[in-house]
Amino acid sequence: MHSLDVNPERKPVKQKRRNFAPERQKAVDEEIEKLLKAGIICEVKYLEWLANVVMVKKANGKWRMCIDYTYLNNACPKDPYPLPNIDQLIDATSGHGREIWVVTNQPLRKIIHKPYISGRLVNWAVELSQFNLSFIPRTAIKAQALVDFIIECNFPEEEPVPMSIGPGRNIDQDIGAWALKVYGSSTNERSGVGLILKSPEGFIIQTAISFGFSATDNQAEYEALISGEENSEADVLSKLVQNSSDLDCSVYFEELQKPSIESEEVMEIDNSPNWMTPFINYLEKGELPEDKGKAQRLKAKASKFFIEEGILYCRTFSSPILKCIGPGEAQYCLMEVHEGICGDHVSVKALAHKIIRQGYYWPTIHQDAIEFVKKCKECQLFSNVTRMSPVIPSSVLSPISFVV
Template sequence: MYFPRSPRCTSKLIRGEKETDDKSAWTLYVDGSATVERSSEGLILSSPDGFTIQQAITFTFKETNNQAEYEALLSGLRLAESLGIKSLVIYSDSQIVVKQTNGEYIAKDPKLAQYQVMVRSILKTILGTTILQINREENSKADELSKLVQNTSDLSSSVYFKELRAPNTDRAEILCISSPDNWMTPYIAYLKVGTLPEDQNKARYLKYKAARFFLEDDQLYRRTFSASTLKCVDPDEADYYPWEVHEGICGDHLAAKAPAYKIIRQGYYWPTIHADVVAYVKKCSKCQKFSNVPK
């Protein structure tokens, strides 16, 4: 049974036999595990010719089961990205992770929403990615790897053991604030410590624009007259919201600037929101195929 396609990945629910059309694609099995005593993950990355990398990763911090599943997926994607893989089939037994990545479920939990933004950011660099949900029995090897960390003496020489000391979301928040390409950086620097550009014209312009912004818990917000306070988002999140509003689970393929106003009404902002949304709508393949043609 096939589900609607996401612009960056495709999801199929597999109840038994696994099917893939691309015989040259790498395969990635991921599984996360969280109990009262420990949290860990396991992943298996295999090439078409049989070369296999196995990793067993333990956490020094507590995670929920869904968060552990996301950590496993992120570790596998980063490994694939570092190897320059361009075609990848991912197998996971987590319904939440698969359907949120596919766009069928909305990540309402703030922590899972952070993971989802990071996953979509990495998926941009790996073309031809497919994510499939499989039964737990079919993911038993990755599940065994996630539990091997309880007894490191059981690890064979072909398994790489790692230790994760902090959640990936914690590192993402730090990078988000310090990124030189982030449009929010000048505003945060000025509002936090009073830093201004050396050029007087640019400094005057920044002070004028910064009057509409304020910081709360190191998060930048924008004041508005016609709407509630808006949360400022980074480029990775700004890339996700147009897709979600236009053709995600609640999207109805609105044209022109309507999706931009829907995003603003939900409380999000970035400077080029209108231009980005209009550009995204123009590139929507479904709109090109099925929308009404004006006379």
């Protein structure tokens, strides 16, 4: 017997009977008669849940009868499975189901079988539900690469193994150990490194590496010494890098786009005296100029400055606390705000106020903004041309000559 899993905490809803127009009532009676004769529905009495029918007119003029299950749907929990897996269960039971292994490190099993999914995930879950999927984690790539290398380099003993890279050039055999020989070469056009790796059995792996950056002879030697020692045989490969088309098919060719060791950038610190030096000396050490007038003015101005973690800050009435910067940083700040990534070549006043809003301060910020905008080439070429006369216009009151 079919039953609905209704939440017992929900109160049953009995909808009041709706009155339909004669045309709709006739369509309802006809549709119910058809369903009763077909045996699809039967007459029963529900004392708790009652729902009305909803009549929707089709494009051809006929009526479609629907049931308003709004309240009943809200009282029934949602089914976490979009569609039944009947086909999959039958195939698995009969032994005809093909198991598909999915190798991945992503939580696809949890995503697909998540009870509450929507949108495209529902479509994918429905499509994949017909397959017998098994998810296994991906193995380590390094181990797989080692296995592939062993399989690729494993040759039968009866096969002859090449022992030289050219006529009259043999590589010394070192029984029981791998030998790596490297040499670097650099010219005006290109530079590169040649490497030769020989196994104890005599199998040779040749690799030529081309540098995608300009390198001197010493830099090429350093890149070579990172991997091994120099050798005359490897010198042949390093010189063939100048023309990769001349390389044999047995030689592996690679490109190195950047050096293996990046040079560290050294930032120069400017400790020369500037406008902040008197304030820092007074606030930290209590030092004042010998001139009493200058000392008194310095004390008055220093009241709006303070030092926090070795950095001088300025207090203002209408702005937040501003960081004080020197001449070098001031020029960089002007350039970045005026013509940087987010710069829009603003005017002098807007440039100064924008820097202050960003939290920076120095005494000559307005004068420096004027000088910087005057030197900006883009502002001179594309700024609005002032057509107003520089002189205030005045009326001419003198009489015109030769007028009777």
